[in-house]
Amino acid sequence: MPHNMETVVHPEERGWVLVAVTGTMDSTTAPRLLSTCRELKDDQNSVILDLSGVDFIASSGVGSLLAMAEEFRGAGVGIRFAALSTAVSSVIQLLNLNRFLEIFPTTEEARTAEAA
Amino acid sequence: MSSSTKQPAITAPKLGIRALMMGVTLALVTGSVLVVGWLQERHTREALVSEVEARLLLEARNLALTSASAFMSEFPELTLHPITKELQSSQPELHLVTVVDRSGITQGHADSREIGQKASLPPELEPQSSSQPLKAGEVLMSSPTLFMAKAPVLHIQGETMGHAYIAIPRSYLDDKVSASRKQLFLALSAVLALAVLMTLIFVTRLLRPVAVLRKGLERIGQGDLETKLVLKDKTEFGMLASTINTMSSELQAAQDEMVEKERMAHELNLAREIQSSLLPDSNLETKGFVIQGAHEAAQEVGGDYYDMFELADGRIGFMVADVAGKGLVGCLIMSMLSALVGSFRDTYDSPMELLVKLDERLGENMKPGSFVTMFYGILDPDSGELVFSSAGHSPLIVYRGTSHTIEHYETQGIPLGAVRGGVIRSTLKDEAVTLMPGDCLLQYTDGINESFDPSGEEQFGFDRMGEVLAAQAGATPKQILENMQERLRDWQRGGSRLDDETLLVVQRRRAAVDSSSNSREQVQTAKWLHEAQEIGQSIVLKGNPTELDRIRPWLESIEFLANLEGAGLQLLSSAVYEACANIVEHGYQNDATKSFQLWWVQGSENPYFLILDQGLAYSADNWKESNFEDRDVRLRGRGIGLDIIHRVMTDVQFGAGENHENLTRLVFNPDIDWNLKHAS
Numbered sequence: 015m016p017h018n019m020e021t022v023v024h025p026e027e028r029g030w031v032l033v034a035v036t037g038t039m040d041s042t043t044a045p046r047l048l049s050t051c052r053e054l055k056d057d058q059n060s061v062i063l064d065l066s067g068v069d070f071i072a073s074s075g076v077g078s079l080l081a082m083a084e085e086f087r088g089a090g091v092g093i094r095f096a097a098l099s100t101a102v103s104s105v106i107q108l109l110n111l112n113r114f115l116e117i118f119p120t121t122e123e124a125r126t127a128e129a130a
Numbered sequence: 131m132s133s134s135t136k137q138p139a140i141t142a143p144k145l146g147i148r149a150l151m152m153g154v155t156l157a158l159v160t161g162s163v164l165v166v167g168w169l170q171e172r173h174t175r176e177a178l179v180s181e182v183e184a185r186l187l188l189e190a191r192n193l194a195l196t197s198a199s200a201f202m203s204e205f206p207e208l209t210l211h212p213i214t215k216e217l218q219s220s221q222p223e224l225h226l227v228t229v230v231d232r233s234g235i236t237q238g239h240a241d242s243r244e245i246g247q248k249a250s251l252p253p254e255l256e257p258q259s260s261s262q263p264l265k266a267g268e269v270l271m272s273s274p275t276l277f278m279a280k281a282p283v284l285h286i287q288g289e290t291m292g293h294a295y296i297a298i299p300r301s302y303l304d305d306k307v308s309a310s311r312k313q314l315f316l317a318l319s320a321v322l323a324l325a326v327l328m329t330l331i332f333v334t335r336l337l338r339p340v341a342v343l344r345k346g347l348e349r350i351g352q353g354d355l356e357t358k359l360v361l362k363d364k365t366e367f368g369m370l371a372s373t374i375n376t377m378s379s380e381l382q383a384a385q386d387e388m389v390e391k392e393r394m395a396h397e398l399n400l401a402r403e404i405q406s407s408l409l410p411d412s413n414l415e416t417k418g419f420v421i422q423g424a425h426e427a428a429q430e431v432g433g434d435y436y437d438m439f440e441l442a443d444g445r446i447g448f449m450v451a452d453v454a455g456k457g458l459v460g461c462l463i464m465s466m467l468s469a470l471v472g473s474f475r476d477t478y479d480s481p482m483e484l485l486v487k488l489d490e491r492l493g494e495n496m497k498p499g500s501f502v503t504m505f506y507g508i509l510d511p512d513s514g515e516l517v518f519s520s521a522g523h524s525p526l527i528v529y530r531g532t533s534h535t536i537e538h539y540e541t542q543g544i545p546l547g548a549v550r551g552g553v554i555r556s557t558l559k560d561e562a563v564t565l566m567p568g569d570c571l572l573q574y575t576d577g578i579n580e581s582f583d584p585s586g587e588e589q590f591g592f593d594r595m596g597e598v599l600a601a602q603a604g605a606t607p608k609q610i611l612e613n614m615q616e617r618l619r620d621w622q623r624g625g626s627r628l629d630d631e632t633l634l635v636v637q638r639r640r641a642a643v644d645s646s647s648n649s650r651e652q653v654q655t656a657k658w659l660h661e662a663q664e665i666g667q668s669i670v671l672k673g674n675p676t677e678l679d680r681i682r683p684w685l686e687s688i689e690f691l692a693n694l695e696g697a698g699l700q701l702l703s704s705a706v707y708e709a710c711a712n713i714v715e716h717g718y719q720n721d722a723t724k725s726f727q728l729w730w731v732q733g734s735e736n737p738y739f740l741i742l743d744q745g746l747a748y749s750a751d752n753w754k755e756s757n758f759e760d761r762d763v764r765l766r767g768r769g770i771g772l773d774i775i776h777r778v779m780t781d782v783q784f785g786a787g788e789n790h791e792n793l794t795r796l797v798f799n800p801d802i803d804w805n806l807k808h809a810s
Binding site: 042074078084 | 704711
């Protein structure tokens, strides 16, 4: 589906918010995710991004994940990346970006992990 | 009308029916009278002979009886002389009246000098056979000049005392016959005169209609087929007159038809001349493009028209149109169309706007119900971009040289002049397609795709046209046109051409390897392109972000790539996506009317992807790997696309094509571990 990305926001316990992303993350859709997450950050919500439904990620999508991580970190708000699809994980691995993102195999693990 | 050669007036016939009839009547009457007269004369003569014989016999008997008593006297001559004299004088026609005794002495004769003399009978007498009953001693005789009867003069006791002779000349008979003949001739003359007169009157009456018929026929001969023959006649002439009237009406109709046919033929020739003078007589070649058209006129000239021309700004305009309306009317609209396109083609940048203008101007001059379907395209030979619009015309067919695929571009416009008042504007739009080297475009009129096979059940259709176009990849436009026409002839198999057939081919030539080129770099890029066009598989994408979604399925369709292990295909599509996204976003600024072409080339060396685009050139050569350790780089989150490309590919090369296109070559890395074990 071209440029189709959906984000579903689930408020969770202890100030965490789960944002489930499905579809394509490209130059059209990535900025929308970024602004959604920025709003959550401004409200001091910690965010878990469920990326299991992302079937394609373009460089702009990767860039927005990196920028998000840095902005959250700068604001002192947590952001975790969970259940990366092959499309996402292969690119993250290719660029060796794992060390800049808090990545968890599942959303459950992201929810229960201790703060880094 | 055909000119009739003037015949000299016939004043009189060489052999008139009147003279002929009179001659025949004359001959018949004369003949029959002569035959009847001859028979009659024969009969009369016989009757006269018989009568003369009877009379001679009777006279001879009477004379003999009278002589018998005279012989008893002493001087019979005294009695017999007055008797014979009396007989002779009362019947002067008698030649001889004489009585002779037993000793041959004349006893009775009109001439007294003969009495007592030895009787001398006329010479050459022969006994004559006769129907008269003769008594004993009686004899009938004749000579060439006489008839004579001899009767015996008998004594009372039966003894023959002498003979009585009575003769009459044959001329007596002839005189009688001749008199009768004279009468016959008189009667004959009278009858003949009457017959000739009657014939003359009758034939003249009978032939009176001939003059009327002749006058009528002469009038027809002079070309007057309107005036009818008036003839009240109950004979065959009356029938003839009505036949002539029917004939002249039919002649009139045939003549009218012939005049109409001649007029149509003249009009047809005129229309053909106009049409052929309007159509271009050569092809157009510029900057790697060849545009060539072909037109075959139907028996009855149709209204097909095509043209191509260089516009003031260096771009190429071309059109194909079909005027509804054949013959001279169609041709006039065609000339009008040609003139209008000539005057407005440099005024309007958009094909759609030109069509709207043409609709407005044609609408002012065309009869309601007539219309023109028209395709108009403007080709930029530098970029290969074609912008076109179609007013109810047949779909555009494009053959893609590298993917060997056929694309149809259908538009929704209504024909020019079909609906008045500018309605057409809302139905038209400009569309764009980019022609890559090796691509070929076909425009045409419905005489091609709607051409029926001999059974009249199936049309030639778009698919066959596409097949021919695809089969002719690499041929010159001229060859393509000829082959298309040949296939069409085969399809029609001798059937007549019912509509004009027009074809227009626009071909973009394949890039040639030009080793004489100045720069080594140009030679190199020309080689890539040549190889890609020869052996590569390709896809044409528009300058629209949604088009990028077609990359992944296309890659999956390539067997070699589909079989890569691990995340191979995923990463390759990311890398190719990034390269293409650069062109769409930066090179083309998301302009969907532009296109670019992507090849996968598996040659002798490492396989590679090649991208040919006409967008803004980008200087990607001085790329440096992003340093993600730098927080600012991560915060910015941009320029990562090139990192993806460089990490997936062995090499990334850029170059320029011969017409200032951009070439991007992404060399496949056969050594990469797609399982990404190198990345922790």
